[in-house]
Amino acid sequence: MKLSLRNIIARHNPIALLDSSSTSASACNPTTTLGQVLQIHGQLLVHGRLHDPDVFDQFVAAVALAAGIASPFLLQYSHRLLDHSPHSDSVFLLNSLIRAHIRGPDPGHAFHFYRRLLGSLSPDRFTFTFLVSACVKAAASPFSAASVHAAAIRRGFASDPHVHSALIRMYAEFGDLEAALRVYSEVRDADTVARTAMLGALAAAGEIDHARELFDDMPSRDPIAWNAMIAGYSQVGRSREALQLFSSMQLEGMRVSEATLVSVLTACGHLGALDQGKWAHSYLQRNRLRITVTLGTALVDMYSKCGDTEWAMEVFWRMQEKNVYTWSSAMSGLAMNGAGKECLKLFDQMKELGLLPNGVTFISVLRGCSVAGLVEEGRQHFDSMHEKYGINPWREHYGCMVDLYGRAGLLDDAVDFINNMPIEPHAGAWGALLNACRIHRNIELGEYAMKKLVEVESRNDSAYVLMSNMYAESRNWEGVNDVRESMKGKGVRKEPGCSVMEVGGEVHEFFVGGKSHPRYKEIVLMLQEISRKLRLAGYTAKTNEVMFNIEEEEKEDALRLHSEKLAIAFGLIALDEGTCIRIVKNLRVCWDCHDTSKLISRVFQREIILRDRNRFHHFKDGTCSCKDFW
DNA sequence: ATAGGGTTAG
Numbered sequence: 001m002k003l004s005l006r007n008i009i010a011r012h013n014p015i016a017l018l019d020s021s022s023t024s025a026s027a028c029n030p031t032t033t034l035g036q037v038l039q040i041h042g043q044l045l046v047h048g049r050l051h052d053p054d055v056f057d058q059f060v061a062a063v064a065l066a067a068g069i070a071s072p073f074l075l076q077y078s079h080r081l082l083d084h085s086p087h088s089d090s091v092f093l094l095n096s097l098i099r100a101h102i103r104g105p106d107p108g109h110a111f112h113f114y115r116r117l118l119g120s121l122s123p124d125r126f127t128f129t130f131l132v133s134a135c136v137k138a139a140a141s142p143f144s145a146a147s148v149h150a151a152a153i154r155r156g157f158a159s160d161p162h163v164h165s166a167l168i169r170m171y172a173e174f175g176d177l178e179a180a181l182r183v184y185s186e187v188r189d190a191d192t193v194a195r196t197a198m199l200g201a202l203a204a205a206g207e208i209d210h211a212r213e214l215f216d217d218m219p220s221r222d223p224i225a226w227n228a229m230i231a232g233y234s235q236v237g238r239s240r241e242a243l244q245l246f247s248s249m250q251l252e253g254m255r256v257s258e259a260t261l262v263s264v265l266t267a268c269g270h271l272g273a274l275d276q277g278k279w280a281h282s283y284l285q286r287n288r289l290r291i292t293v294t295l296g297t298a299l300v301d302m303y304s305k306c307g308d309t310e311w312a313m314e315v316f317w318r319m320q321e322k323n324v325y326t327w328s329s330a331m332s333g334l335a336m337n338g339a340g341k342e343c344l345k346l347f348d349q350m351k352e353l354g355l356l357p358n359g360v361t362f363i364s365v366l367r368g369c370s371v372a373g374l375v376e377e378g379r380q381h382f383d384s385m386h387e388k389y390g391i392n393p394w395r396e397h398y399g400c401m402v403d404l405y406g407r408a409g410l411l412d413d414a415v416d417f418i419n420n421m422p423i424e425p426h427a428g429a430w431g432a433l434l435n436a437c438r439i440h441r442n443i444e445l446g447e448y449a450m451k452k453l454v455e456v457e458s459r460n461d462s463a464y465v466l467m468s469n470m471y472a473e474s475r476n477w478e479g480v481n482d483v484r485e486s487m488k489g490k491g492v493r494k495e496p497g498c499s500v501m502e503v504g505g506e507v508h509e510f511f512v513g514g515k516s517h518p519r520y521k522e523i524v525l526m527l528q529e530i531s532r533k534l535r536l537a538g539y540t541a542k543t544n545e546v547m548f549n550i551e552e553e554e555k556e557d558a559l560r561l562h563s564e565k566l567a568i569a570f571g572l573i574a575l576d577e578g579t580c581i582r583i584v585k586n587l588r589v590c591w592d593c594h595d596t597s598k599l600i601s602r603v604f605q606r607e608i609i610l611r612d613r614n615r616f617h618h619f620k621d622g623t624c625s626c627k628d629f630w
Numbered sequence: 631a632t633a634g635g636g637t638t639a640g
Contacts, residue, residue, distance in 0.1 A: 095632055129633045162633045169634085193634050200635065224635040231636055259636040266638075297638040328639040363640045396640065 053087040074104040078113070091121050098130045107137035125160040128152045132166035136173045145170055159187070165197035172201030192218065196225040203232025223254045231263040239267035240507050243276060256283065258295050265298040269305035272584035272611055273502045277302040281315075291319065297326045304333020307582060307609040307616050324358055331364035337616045338625045340372025359391050366400035370407055371615070378404045399428035406436020407629070411445055427457035434463060438470045439629065446470050459492050462587070462613075469590065499563035499585045503574045510566040519570065526569040530600060537603050562593050564610060568600060571608075580607040588612050588630070598622050 078097050085093065094117040101110040114131055117123055123131075132152070135145045149167060152158045158167075164187055171179035184198045195218055202211040215221065215229045226249045233242035246264050250256065261280050268277035281299060284291065291299070296319040303312035316322070316330045327350045334343035347365050350357065357365070362385050369378030382401055385391045398421050405414035414433055418425050430453035437446030450467045453460060464487050471479030487494070497512035510517060517523060564585050571581035589597075589612045597608050602622035610617045618625035 092632065099632070124632095126632050133633090160633090165634045196634060222635095227635045229635095234636095257636090262636060262638065292638095294636085294638045299638095301638065323638090325637085325639045330639090332639060358639090360640050367640085394640095400640095 051086045053085075053090075074100065075106070075109050075112075078109075082116075089116065089120060091117065091124055091127065094121070095124070095126045095130060098127065098134065102130060102134050102137055107134050110134035110138070123155060123157075125157045125163055128155075128157045128160070129162045129166045132163065132170050136170045145174065161187070161191050161193040164194040168194065168197040168201055172204060177201065177205050177207075192220060192222050192225055196222075196228050199225065200228040200232070203228065203235070206236065208232050208236050208238065221252075221254075223249075223257065223260070226254055227257070227259045227263065230260060230267075234263040234267045234270075237270060239270040239273075240509075242267040243271070243273070243507070256287075258284075258289060258292060261289070262294055262298045265295075265302040269298075269302040271500055271502070271507050272306050272582055273507055274303075274306040274308060274582060275502055275505050277306060279505070293319070293321050293323050293326060296322070297329050300326060300333065301329045304329065304336065305611070307337060307611060307618065309333055309337045309339060324355060324361060327355065328358075328361045328364055331361065331368065335364050335367040335371055336611075337618070338371050340368040340370070340374070343368030344372070344374070344377070357389060359385075359394055359397070362391065362393075363396055363400060366397060366404060370400065370404045373408055375404055375408050375410065395423060395426045395428060398423065398425070399432050402429045402432040403436070406433055407439065409436075409440050411436060411440060411442060415445070425452070425456070427453055427460055427463070430456065431460070431463055431466075434466050438466055438473075441470075441474070443470060443474060443476075458490055461487075461492050461494050464492060465494055465587070473591065495587065497563045497585065497587050499567040499583050501567045501571060501581070501583050503571070508567070508570065510563040510570070512563045513561040514563070514566070517566070517570065519573070522573055523566055523569045526573050527565065530569060530572070530596075530604075533603050534596070534599050537599065539599055562590060564589060564593050565596065568597065568608060572600075572604060572606065580609055582609045582611075584611045586613060588614055589617060594624065594628070594630075598624055 078100065082089070082093075082097075094113050097113045098110045098117075101107055101113070110131065111134065114123070114127065117127065128148070128151075131148050132145075135148050149158075152163055152167070157163050164183060167183045168180045171177070171183065180198065180201050184194060187194050195214060199211045199214045202208070202214065211229065211232055215225065218225060226245070230242050230245050230249070233239070233245060242263060246260065246267075249260070261284055264280050265277060268274070268280065280302075284295070289295070296315060299315045300312045300319075303309070303315060312330060312333050316326065319326060327346065331343045331346050331350075334340075334346065343364060347357070347361070347368070350361075362381065365381050366378055369375070369381065378401070382393065382397065385393055385397065398417075401417055402414050405411070405417055411433075414436060418429055418433065421429070430449050434446055434449040434453060437443070437449055446467065450463060453463045457463075464483055468480050468483040471477070471483065499510045501508050501510070508517070564583055567583045568581055571583070575581060589610060594617065597610060597617070597619045599622065600606060601608050601619040605621075608617075608619040610619065612630070615626065615630060617630070
C-alpha cells in the first residue's frame with residue numbers, strides 16, 4: 001500500500017481534501033484537520049521547503065497536533081516522516097511523535113518512539129511529560145507507570161512541574177490517590193501547574209471540597225486552575241457553585257476559554273438557567289470564539305435542557321461540523337420536549353448523511369417514538385439496532401421498549417416484552433411498566449411490577465412514590481399506608497422535592513414544604529391569591545394524590561407546598577408580566593401540580609415551562625404539551 | 631517551536 005499523506009487523508013476523510021485555510025505549518029493549532037495539513041504539505045513540497053530541517057520539524061509538529069483525528073495510518077506515517085527527515089533525529093521531532101500517538105488509535109506506539117529517542121539522544125522534560133500521559137492512555141504497555149516514574153527520577157526530571165502534573169494525573173487515573181498525593185507532597189510549595197493537577201485529581205475522585213480547599217490556598221490561580229475547579233463542580237452536579245465560581249473568575253479578569261464555557265453551559269443546562277446560558281452564548285459571539293463541535297453541542301444541549309428547542313435547533317443548523325454527539329443531543333432535546341416526530345425526522349436526516357448512530361442515539365430515537373406513540377416504528381428501529389448497526393441493545397433500550405408499549409396502553413405487550421428479554425429485567429424495565437400502569441390506572445399489574453422492581457432494587461424511592469400515588473388516585477388509603485410502612489421498614493427515604501428557577505440571572509431554590517426562601521411570606525400571600533382566583537374560576541383542589549391519608553384541609557395545604565407550586569408563586573411575584581416561568585424539578589410532577597399549573601397558565605395568562613425528572617411540560621392557556629401523559 | 635485544565639449526547 002502506498003502511504004502518501006494524500007492517500008491516508010483520502011481514505012480517512014475525503015471531504016477534508018476540499019477545504020483548507022491555513023498556509024503554513026506554524027499556523028496549525030489543535031483543531032487543524034488532517035485535510036488542512038495536507039494542503040500545507042503540498043505547498044511545502046512545491047516550494048522545496050521540506051528540506052529545511054526547521055520547517056520539517058514544524059511540519060511534523062503540525063501533523064502531531066492534527067493527529068487528534070485517530071488515523072489508523074498514524075504509525076506508518078510517523079515512520080515515513082522519520083525516513084524522509086532531512087536531518088538526523090531530534091528530540092523535538094521524537095517528542096512530537098510521542099505526543100501524536102497519545103491521542104492516536106494506539107497510544108502504546110508512543111513507547112516505540114521513546115525507544116528510538118533513547119538510541120541516540122537524551123530525553124528531556126517534555127519527553128517525560130508526554131510519556132507519562134501515554135501510560136495513562138495505554139494501560140498495557142511494557143513501560144509500567146512505576147518504571148516511567150523511576151526513569152524520570154533517574155534522569156533528573158522528577159522535579160519539573162509538568163512532569164509532576166502528569167504523574168499526579170496518572171496515579172489518580174489508576175485510582176491510586178495516595179500515590180498522587182505522595183507525588184504532590186514532594187512539591188508542596190510547588191507552582192500552579194502541579195497544584196492544578198492535584199486539584200483536578202481530587203475533583204475527579206469525588207473529593208470536590210478538598211479540591212476547593214486546595215484551590216483557595218493557591219497563592220496564584222491561572223485560568224486553567226479556575227477551569228479545573230469549575231468543571232469539577234459542573235461534573236458532580238453542583239451547578240450553582242460552578243456558576244458562582246465562573247462569575248468570580250470574571251471579576252478577577254481571567255481569560256475565559258472554550259473549556260470554561262463548556263462547563264458553564266453544562267451547569268446552565270442542568271439548572272435550566274436559560275438567561276445565564278444565553279449570556280454565555282452571546283459572550284462567545286462577542287469574543288469571536290470559534291464554535292467548535294464540543295462547544296456547539298454544549299449549546300444545543302443547554303438550550304434543549306432549558307426547554308428552548310427553537311434556539312437549540314437554530315444553533316444546531318448553524319453548526320458547520322456536527323458529530324454523533326451533536327445529533328444525539330438535538331434528538332434527545334426534541335424527544336424530551338415532546339417533539340417525537342421532529343426527533344425521528346432528524347434521525348432520518350442523520351442517516352441520509354451517512355453518519356452512524358450509536359447506542360445513545362437509539363435511546364433518543366426510542367424515546368421519540370414513545371412520546372409520539374409510534375409503536376410499530378419504534379419496534380422497527382429497535383430491531384434495526386442489531387440488524388443494521390451491530391449494536392446489541394442495552395438495558396436502557398429494553399426499558400425504552402417497555403415504556404413504548406406501556407405508554408401506548410399495550411400493557412400485555414409490555415409484559416410479554418419483559419418476559420422475553422434476553423437479559424434479566426432491571427429496575428428501569430419494571431419502573432417503565434409501573435409508570436404505564438399508573439397512566440392507564442391498572443393497579444393490579446402495577447402491584448406486580450412494583451413487587452418485581454423491589455426484588456431487583458429494594459431501595460428505589462421513586463417506585464414507592466409512583467405506587468403510593470397510584471393508590472392515592474384511587475383513594476385506596478390503606479394501600480398508601482402500606483407503601484409508607486414498607487418504605488419505613490426498608491429504610492427508604494423519599495428524595496425531597498426541589499425546584500429551581502432563575503430570576504434576574506440568579507438561581508433560586510425551593511424545597512417541598514420549605515420556608516427557607518427569604519420572600520416566603522410574599523410567596524404564601526401569592527399562593528392564597530392563586531387559590532382564590534382558581535376557586536373563582538370554578539376549580540377546587542383535587543386532593544386525591546397525596547402521600548398520606550390526612551384530613552381534607554391539611555391535604556390542601558400539603559399540596560400547595562410542593563416545590564413547583566412555591567416556585568410558580570414566586571415566579572408570578574418576581575418575574576415581569578408576560579415572562580415565561582421556567583422551572584426545573586428533581587422529581588416527577590404530581591397530578592395535582594400538573595393540573596394546577598395548567599389552570600394557572602390560563603387564569604393568569606402565563607406560560608409555564610416545567611422540566612421534571614423525565615421530560616418537559618409546556619403549560620399554555622390551560623393545556624400541557626405532554627397531553628396529560630407523562 | 632513541544633507541556634498543565636476541559637470531551638459535549640442517555
